[in-house]
Amino acid sequence: MEYILILIAAVFVNNIVLSQFLGICPFLGVSNKVSTSIGMSGAVLFVMTIATTVTYLLHEYILVPTGLNYLRTITFILVIAALVQMVEIILKKVSPPLYQALGVFLPLITTNCAVLGVAILALGLENSTLVKAVFFAISNSIGFALALIVFASIREQLELADIPERMKGVPINLLVAGLLSLAFLGFTGLV
Amino acid sequence: MAEKLTQKQNFLKGIIKDNPVFVMLLGMCPTLGVTSSAFNGLGMGIATLFVLLMSNIVVSLIKSQIPSKVRIPAFIIIIASFVTIVEMVLEAYIPFLFEQLGIFIPLIVVNCLILGRAEAFASKNNLMSSIIDALGMGIGFTIALTALGAIREILGSGSIFDWRFVSEDANTMLLFILPPGAFIALAYLSVVFNKISKTN
Numbered sequence: 001m002e003y004i005l006i007l008i009a010a011v012f013v014n015n016i017v018l019s020q021f022l023g024i025c026p027f028l029g030v031s032n033k034v035s036t037s038i039g040m041s042g043a044v045l046f047v048m049t050i051a052t053t054v055t056y057l058l059h060e061y062i063l064v065p066t067g068l069n070y071l072r073t074i075t076f077i078l079v080i081a082a083l084v085q086m087v088e089i090i091l092k093k094v095s096p097p098l099y100q101a102l103g104v105f106l107p108l109i110t111t112n113c114a115v116l117g118v119a120i121l122a123l124g125l126e127n128s129t130l131v132k133a134v135f136f137a138i139s140n141s142i143g144f145a146l147a148l149i150v151f152a153s154i155r156e157q158l159e160l161a162d163i164p165e166r167m168k169g170v171p172i173n174l175l176v177a178g179l180l181s182l183a184f185l186g187f188t189g190l191v
Numbered sequence: 192m193a194e195k196l197t198q199k200q201n202f203l204k205g206i207i208k209d210n211p212v213f214v215m216l217l218g219m220c221p222t223l224g225v226t227s228s229a230f231n232g233l234g235m236g237i238a239t240l241f242v243l244l245m246s247n248i249v250v251s252l253i254k255s256q257i258p259s260k261v262r263i264p265a266f267i268i269i270i271a272s273f274v275t276i277v278e279m280v281l282e283a284y285i286p287f288l289f290e291q292l293g294i295f296i297p298l299i300v301v302n303c304l305i306l307g308r309a310e311a312f313a314s315k316n317n318l319m320s321s322i323i324d325a326l327g328m329g330i331g332f333t334i335a336l337t338a339l340g341a342i343r344e345i346l347g348s349g350s351i352f353d354w355r356f357v358s359e360d361a362n363t364m365l366l367f368i369l370p371p372g373a374f375i376a377l378a379y380l381s382v383v384f385n386k387i388s389k390t391n
Contacts, residue, residue, distance in 0.1 A: 018370060019370040020224070020370075021219075021220050021221075021223040021224035021370070021373070022220055022224075022294075022298075023220070024219040024220045024223060025216075025219055025220070025303060028216065028219065070275060070278075070279060071275070072297070073271050073274055073275050073278065073297040073300055074268065074271040074272065074275060076297075077267055077271050077300050077301070078264070078267070078268065078271075081263075081264060081267060112301070113220045113298045113301040113302075116297070116298060116300065116301050117294055117298055120294055120297055121294060166382050166385055166386060167378075167382060170216065170378075170381055171378045171379070171381050171382045171385075172378070173378075174374045174375070174377050174378035174381070175374065175375060175378040177374045178371045178372075178373075178374030178375035178378060179371070181370045181371040181373075181374055182366075182371040185369060185370065185371060
C-alpha cells in the first residue's frame, strides 16, 4: 500500500516536472517529437534508478558514518557524472540496439537536475530503505516520462495551430506547460 | 567570442541581449521553482551570482592547467565546491531562506548557466573579462528571477517583498503562487521581454 502511495504521489500529485520543476531543460528541449521524448524518458529511467541506488548506498554507508554529510552535493554530482559515462560505455558494448535508442540522450543527463534532485529527495523519505528509495526513483522517472510524452504529443499538434507572432516558440510552450501543470493540480489531495 | 566586445558591452550582454533566462533559456529549474515570492527570487539570484562569479574566476585562473579532456569534470568540482559553501553559509546565517529554497540550493550545481559560462567564456578569456561576464550574466539572472518572483507575489498573494498592500481578506489570484502560475507568468514575461529587446 505504501508503495502504491509513493507511485501515485510521484506520478500525479507531485509530478517531478510539472509541480516540482526538476528536469525542465530536457522537458522543453527534447519534447518536439514523441519519439525523441520516449527515448529521453527511457534514458532517464535507466540513469535515475542506477544513480539513486548508488548515491543512496554511498550516503548511508560512507558519508553518514564518517560524518562527511556536507560533501553530499560534490559526491553525488561526481558519482552521477561518472555513472552516466560508465552506463554509456557498458551499453555500447553489451546492448548496441539500446545504445542506439538512448545514446544521444545519455550525455545530456549529467546536467539534468531531475537525476540529482531525486537522488537528494530520496534521502529525505520517511523511514527510507534502499528498496523504497529505488522505487521512489522509478516512480519519479515514470512521472517524468508521462509529463514529457504528453507535452510532446501536444507540441506535435501545436505545429498546425495559428499562433500569434510574439507567442511563437518559447512562450507558447511555457503556456502549454502551464495548462498541463494546471491539469495535474487537479490531482492534489489524491494521496 | 568571435567579435571583440568592449567591457561595457560584455557586461550588458548578460542583462539584455543574451539574458540567461529569457533568451538563452538556461537555469530554468530554479527560475520556475523558487520564484513564488520576490524575496526568494532575489535570494536564489544572488546565490547563483556568487557561485557563477567564483567559478568563473577560478576557471579563468587555472584554465591553462586543466587538460582539455577532463575539463568538464574539473569545472563541475569547482562549481560544486562553491555550491557547498553557499549551502553551509545560508544554513548558518539565513535559515529562513535555506528552508524556502530547499532542494534548489544543491541543484545550483546542475544549473546549466554556470557550467555553460565556465565552458563557453571563462575557459577562453582572461580574468577581468570573466569577472565582468559573470557579473553581467549573474545580474541578468537575478533581475529575471526577482521580476518573475515579484509578478507572481503581487498577483498571487497581493504583496511585494512580504509587504502586503491589499486587505487580509481580499481574494488574490492564488494560481500564480502555485506551480502552473510559474509557467504562465514566465510565458507572458518572455513575450514582453521579446517585444522590448526586438524594438531596441
